[in-house]
Amino acid sequence: MQVKEIMTRSPRTVTPDTSLLEVVSLMCLYRYSGLPVMEGEKMVGFIAEKDVFHRLFPTLEDMMTEGLGTSDYSDMMSKYKDVVNLKVADLMATDVITVSPEHHILQAATTMVRHKFRRIPVAEGGVLLGMLSLGDVHKAIFQASIAGASKRVPIGI
Template identity: 30%
Template sequence: MKVSEVMTRDVKTVRPDQSAQEAASFMLSEDAGSMPVSEGDRLIGMITDRDIAVRGVAKGYGPDTLVRELMTGDVLCARDDESIEDVAAKMSRAQVRRMPVVDSNERLCGIVSLGDLARETDDQSAEQALEGVSAPGGQHNQG
């Protein structure tokens, strides 16, 4: 089964010129700990609640800080034609619960979550990803 068959297509994103407060509000309304950052249909980064609450606060940034100052620009993505097993393995290695999905033109076309994998599959993919996400991580490198 391909990830395009289980991903969420209606992806909510934030722009790099929006404030951290706006990004946090979107995360709250979507009940998500991370949001893709896009310019048009191009994925340029991800911002997480941890980016805002830990890194931002540690550096003394306020709620008006722009998303571009806090986001992670090097984003691990899934391709829409990848198998769910391969994507689950990627999610496990990267220890992420949500992963953006891009098409062959590098355009953001969806997002896949552990919940999507669990709902739509009857194999070990979601379990594999969850085990990796839940495992103790190494040193965090978030700039």
């Protein structure tokens, strides 16, 4: 089974100038773990929840010199408002890893697991064609292996 058979076509995208407040709102409301960043028809980056959270945490050097006490977590949470006032361009990854629509779904899943991604852009030549999530892969495998093998899947699995 190929990626193109199960990918989400016409995924939600943002631009480098989109405010992070808008992006995190989309992430919270629609449970997006990440969104492609587009300039016209060209994908120029990817913004993920982990990019937002990494901005809240101190650097390794800060932790080594200052440590991290329990009271520091409140300070970290208060920085969230500052982070969401940034633009996507301030935090997005520009070295985007993608999969081809021709890849086998397990090949794409391997890439996602190896890089600890929950979703990945499907692209060819920098052109975004869709998105694929681990949930999409899991559902396809389930349908092909379990639901397809038996017309009746027991309730409660």
